[in-house]
Amino acid sequence: MNFEKILQKPFLIAVFVFNIILFGVIVFLLGYVQNLLDNDSRNNLEEIVSQNKNVITSKLLLDLNRLDIISSKISDGLKNKNITQEAELNKFLEDYSKNSIDDSLFLANKDGIAYVEKRIPIDISGRRYFKLAIDGISNISERTISRINGEYIFVGSVPLYYDNKIIGTIQKIYTEKQMNELFAASLFSSKGYMYVINSEGYIILHTKHINCALKSDNYFRDVYEYGNAEAVRKMKEDIKANKSGFMENVVNGEKTFSAYTPIEQVHDWYLVTSVPTDVIAENGNVVMKIFYMVMVALVLIFLVSICYFAWNKRRQKRTLEKIAFVDNVTGGNTYNKFLVDVQELLNKGTDKQFYVLNFDVDNFKYINNFYGFACGDKILRQIYNSVNSWMQPGETAARISGDQFVCLLLDADEKRIESLFSSIRGITEENLMLHFSAGVYIIKDYSENLNLMVDKASVAAQTIKGVLNQHVVYYSKQFDDQTARNEELKRDLKLAIKNDEFVAFYQPKVDINSGKLVGAEALIRWQTKDNRLIPPGDFIPLSEKTGLVTDLDMIVFEKVLAFLRRSLDEGIECVPISVNFSRLHFANESFLPTLLQTMERYQVPAHLIELELTESAIFDNFSIIYDFTEKVREYGVAVAMDDFGSGYSSLNMLKDLAIDTLKIDRAFLEEAADNEKRNIIFVSVVEMARKLNISLVVEGVETGENVSLMRECGCNIAQGYYFARPMEESKFAELFREGKLC
Known part of the structure; x- marks a missing residue:
């Protein structure tokens, strides 16, 4: 696997670099060619426009100049006649128009009265060309309709001067053809x-x-x-x-x-x-050909890249499935795979009778301690292979953990199970005498929780631990008493919820360098009416099995919001408080809207809340939680991964999941066979978090040596008994107000 990764990395780097270089070359080439084309186009077209304008202008000005010459001659004629009265001027203009041999030429006095073809007087005072000319602007009109014959014409018009004053205009008619x-x-x-x-x-x-x-x-x-x-x-x-x-x-x-x-x-x-x-x-x-060639090449490159990355992603998925569904000891099914397979069988609604068999090896710890873990793992593989070859079609098995196995059977006759154990005893090369304790649960309600079924079989098996000559027991009514006790506790839990007996305790998060309070984690405690404090270990497991844990989570969440609201109203500079949420919430589509509505009700800023999710919960619900974290972070709420490093999927999830905080599992602080390697790993995690812009909190800090190790590795935020145990709200409020622990 390591060799394969080593081979893979250079190829990925090469593909990445090649795509960047290719993209850069394409951008440069297209930019260069486009500039070339645009420059040619602009230069050629601007030259042509300039030439056309000059030609057209010359022709138009030539005719306007002719009109100006005629205007000058008329002005000279008026000077020779020494005409001064307006009536005489108008009479002169009228006579000139009537005697003109050019029918396209006509004059108008300053009032706009003109004589055109047939010398009929018409009023052109409203024409734009006349108005411009009378204002001293020589011009050619837009296309207009002739009042004489209804044809489209253009009219050139220039001012007529006499004694340095405009006394009228002279016009020339141009046909549309001209x-x-x-x-x-x-x-x-x-x-x-x-x-x-x-x-x-x-x-x-x-x-x-x-x-x-x-x-x-x-x-x-x-x-x-x-x-x-x-x-x-x-x-x-x-x-x-x-x-x-x-x-x-x-x-x-x-x-x-x-x-x-x-x-x-x-x-x-x-x-x-x-x-x-x-x-x-x-x-x-040429530009178009180059462009299409480049685009085709680019598409092919990206198609190849996409295919590769899709293949690589599928390979990673298969690897994850192998990790999740293939037991690393036996090479067979994991418990997760067993649950998936059994649920599919039960969902089919078959009329077959199924049984859950749960068994383990008595005192298997002795085998590991005496013969070594290699021998123990070998025996576990032999057990799984024997069970797998013994089962009938339609049955399945898995190793839960350690030496504990579970099977879904169609036939759970005691003799059959005894025959299985007899066959297993004969496979060990060390001539070990293996003793088994097995419990069988008869599935009557297919909708019952699978984990609860397995637990019931396990409870039955535990009752014959150490009993000679008895290896199989069936879950029966006598075990219902325990179920009844659980139900009683369940009722007590519901009543406690109703009576508001659950309170929030707070464990501070501290900057080890300054002693400053930088945050806290809210933890649930059951405080009865007689002030007895029931620890979480006594009620959380059952609450998770019954689903009540979701109610408990929301209780803590509201108490945290209420506490923050009071603190804000008092003017306290608040720090974020993290709240744990069970994986069961993510099966409920209204979970996120409920969170946001609750925060809105208390008017608590989003940056003061951090949602803590365990690594295992994230892995089991990755696609759902991926969508959840993307949405919740849009509202400014931070997300923390709890127990980081306790499982096998942490790093793989980080590359896809939007996480704000990693809570380092306390196992990183424990003494190891090689402390130097431990420190190297710790430092690498700290550096990785820094580069990913992820905050880091170390849990379970209990000794000065733990703090020293954190300083050595560059990690500053701690949570643990060394600084403070979880404390009730009133005591934490004082600390919250001070903002410093030590």
């Missing part, structure tokens, strides 16, 4: 196209191109409908600031680059030039 000739230039092999728009986005002119098939008469609205609202916003801002700009867009499913710029010489006109991206930059196709 204006469109301005856009006759071919752009990018006729794949490019242009618009002229005003500041509000309304389209004045556009080239003849399939992508100019307008959805509306407003360019902003068209771009918005193509799904590019951000481009519209930016373009409006640029136009408002009279700036040029650049944008990407998708037109008819084709990605395009568009550049826009104001036509300064023509009031309120903006030129927009658009070109498909695959035309404007020769590198476009």
